[in-house]
Amino acid sequence: MQILIAGAGHGGLAAGAALAKAGHRVTVIEQNARGALGHDWEDRFTFSLLTNTLGVAESALPADIWRDRGDCTFMSPDLKTHVDICFDASHRQRVMWRKPLLRLLVDHAESCGAQFLFGTQVIAPLIEGMRVTGLRTQAGDLSADLVIDAAGVFSPVRTKLPARFGIEKTPRRGDxxxxxxxxxxxxxxxxxxxxxxxxxxxxxxxxxxxxxxxxxxxxxxxxxxxxxxxxxxxxxxxxxxxxxxxxxxxxxxxxxxxxxxxVRRPLTRMVADGYAAVGDSAFMTTPMNGMGVDLCLHAGRLLAETVLAHPGCTVAELWQYNRDFHRLYGGETAKNEGLKNALLRMDAEDVDFLFAARVVESADLAGAGGSMTLSALMGKAQRGMRRPPAFGAVVDGLLRGACTAALYKTAPQTFSPEAVDAWSRRIALQDRTVG
Ligand SMILES: Cc1cc2nc3c(=O)[nH]c(=O)nc-3n(C[C@H](O)[C@H](O)[C@H](O)COP(=O)(O)OP(=O)(O)OC[C@H]3O[C@@H](n4cnc5c(N)ncnc54)[C@H](O)[C@@H]3O)c2cc1C
Missing domain, CATH: 3.30.70 (Alpha-Beta Plaits)
Incomplete structure (x- = not known):
């Protein structure tokens, strides 16, 4: 099978390595030169996901390219209250510069057999009927059985898919x-x-x-x-x-x-015949902090597993990847979006109050959802009722997030355009724009 990957995003590189290793012809088309890949800053992410993707023990990576991340504290707008998130050893992420991180992923994909076209821009998807059949690139038109879209938030592949594909193209204000x-x-x-x-x-x-x-x-x-x-x-x-x-x-x-x-929930639908989006192209980050590397690596693995099990790459087959991602990760990130939007919409003084009254706690901000139990909600209610509009808005955000998360986790078992459209519409009803 010929697989084209648009952009050397983390998730595409992870999926591409696994698919090339299994014997598929994989070509990554990246606009930047090899040496210009990535930003001059660091990422926080879960180190074991990287070592699993690379198939190496932690000791195989040089110790001087990473360090443990510190604890985190969320400050209220008036700077008077802070909510601390302390990580235990098993959940403490690591920090690595973006360039060596991408270098590791590119070198690994190459060692698995993937080819790279650096310095080559992807212009648009090639479409036949309801199928993506390849990519229009600066190097000409290239055909593929599967296009993996790892070209980031403004991907020219996702944004140029015809509307009939049912894949959301344009983020809204606040996304x-x-x-x-x-x-x-x-x-x-x-x-x-x-x-x-x-x-x-x-x-x-x-x-x-x-x-x-x-x-x-x-x-x-x-x-x-x-x-x-x-x-x-x-x-x-x-x-x-x-x-x-x-x-x-x-x-x-x-x-x-x-x-x-x-900083929004991921695309509800991110697959079509011959097409799958991964990473920022599918909006896979935790909305409260915009972290996406973990989700990219998870998604890359799930996508490769689905393609290896169903090499026809029809939308019905690729739906397994879509569904598994939402069941395991997408729902949790959608939960986090409700609170993020509620906090961004309200006045700074209301956010100050919610921090000071401990209505917003570390479990909410970390996206763990641990403060949504009945007893936790009752405690919040007692403390929050001194300012009902602010309390109402934040509970509304938490509940909307929880409802959206539940919907994500119950995506249709099998793909049909009608069932998936109806499910996406129910999710869209949960208002998520920031005024
Ligand atoms: C300032 C900042 C700080 C961040 N900090 C963290 C952090 O600490 N931890 C974390 O987990 N996440 C962090 N993120 C988020 C993280 O960068 C992304 O979620 C992550 O990179 C996943 O994105 P991606 O790999 O899918 O896409 P991208 O990183 O956007 O990669 C897309 C690739 O596609 C290429 N491309 C784009 N268009 C074309 C085209 N037309 N033709 C060919 N190639 C193309 C690009 O050159 C790029 O190489 C941060 C983001 C920013 C902006």
Missing amino acids: LFYAWRAYFERIAEIPAAEIPFEVYLRHAGEAGLSWFCTNPDSTDVLIGRIDPLKPDQLEAHLARFRETHPWMGTKIVHGGQYGVIP
Whole structure:
């Protein structure tokens, strides 16, 4: 079978390696040159997923390319309350620079037999009837039995699929964070032995989040908003951070670039005849923090398993991947979206109250859903009733998230356009836009 992968995204590389290893002809078409792949910043992710994907023991990877991530704390907009998330050893993610991470995945896919066309842009999908039959690229038209779309949030494959394919193409306002991220040099000692990874919700009252992470030799700053950032807005936020963190210098030592992060539930339908989307192209991140590497690696594995079991690559066959992903992971991320949207919609003062009254707790922010038990809800109600509109909005967000998650986990057993459309419509009824 000939498989084309649009973009060297993490999930496509993971799936491509497994499929090439099983003897399929796999070609990855990536617009960047090999050496220019990835951003100049780090990712937090679950290390064992990477070693499983690569099929190596942890000890086989050099110890100097990763480190353990620190604990995390969510700050209220008025900076008076923080909600801490402390990771135990078995759930502590690791941090690795994006470029070596992608290098490992590319080298592995290549060693499994995948071919790469670097410096080649994918322009559009080739379509015959209801089937994706290949890709139009700068190097000409290429035919395929399966196109894996790993070209990121603005993928030219997904966004150019005809409407009759029933795959959502355009994110809505609030579905994306427009981010800017840079590492600044550290110019002074820090006052505490360890400062956690700080996440600021509705930072400076704006719809979005920012983070500040103090590293041994730098400070990692991200400003993310639901609308594109203006240069003077960015400068004002950096100045604000320098006031609260006087050890942050002005010299950029890494990054200093813009990026776009999907912060919404994944596509309900992400397959068609001869087509499967994976990673950011299918909006696979945790909405509250925009982390997507874990989900990409999970999805890449599930996609390869489905294709190996059903090499016809019809939509009915690929549906197994779609359904399994939502049952195992998509539902959980959809749960997280309800709370994220509720917090982004409300006034900063309401968010301050919810933090101070412990209505929003670490289990909610981590996306674990542990605070949705009856006794936990009753405790929240007691504390939250001093400000009913804010409490009502956050409970509404939590319940909407829980309902959406339940729907995701009960995707139709087998594919039929009618059943899948009806299921997608029920999910769409759960309002998720940010006003
Ligand atoms: C600032 C920032 C910080 C983040 N931090 C984290 C983190 O700490 N942890 C985490 O898990 N996630 C993090 N993420 C999210 C993470 O980057 C993504 O979820 C993850 O990269 C998965 O995306 P992807 O591989 O599917 O797509 P992408 O990373 O977007 O990769 C898509 C690939 O396709 C290529 N491509 C695009 N269009 C074309 C085309 N037309 N032709 C050919 N090739 C094309 C691109 O060049 C790129 O190589 C962060 C994102 C940003 C922006």
